[in-house]
Amino acid sequence: MRSWARKSLFVLISVLTFGLVTPTQLLNAVNAEGPAERDVLEVPSSKSGFTQVHEYREESEFDREEFVREMITSAKLQSYQKFGSKIKPVIENEFRDVILPKIEMAIAETAALFPENDLKNLAITEFPGAGVSEKIFHIKNRLTGKDILRFHVRRDNPPQAGYWFNFHYHTYHDEFQAHHDLGSIYWDKNTPPNWMS
Known part of the structure; x- marks a missing residue:
């Protein structure tokens, strides 16, 4: 992923998760899973014990x-x-x-x-x-x-x-x-x- 897209994604994830996921946690999660066409990040929910799943696509994907x-x-x-x-x-x-x-x-x-x-x-x-x-x-x-x-x-x-x-x-x-x-x-x-x- 290009650096500007990665930075934008970090900011977007941080805003959407109200700071529950930091860019470092996101980077570690992505690097641990290795390259994939679609990466999934699990984020603890603040309202319940369930887990929310946020998906994001690689920049190269085009439907x-x-x-x-x-x-x-x-x-x-x-x-x-x-x-x-x-x-x-x-x-x-x-x-x-x-x-x-x-x-x-x-x-x-x-x-x-x-x-x-x-x-x-x-x-x-x-x-x-x-x-x-x-x-x-x-x-x-x-x-x-x-x-x-x-x-x-x-x-x-x-x-x-x-x-x-x-x-x-x-x-x-x-x-x-x-x-x-x-x-x-x-x-x-x-x-x-x-x-x-």
């Missing part, structure tokens, strides 16, 4: 599935934020049943392409586009600032067919040129309100 779940949760929240209070109630169910699973699949497939070190640097943009903007959210590399995926929704108005919301995404593989279709949701014959309204 790819947990990362993908967090990205999907953020994607869902960004989408609902974009829809706003006027559009969300009308399309929410169909979006959840038809479009969201395809967004989840696209995120999972993209995450599988990246090595762990690069995957740690991916993040979802913080704000969807308002008004008539197509942007729902982008997934970008925090270090380079470059987009990896761009998830958009476009308003389509085919002749005499009413308004549709076309969900699609673009990838950096083709410099965001191709539309990868996620599906369309019918709105109405009337013009939809602006996003986030």
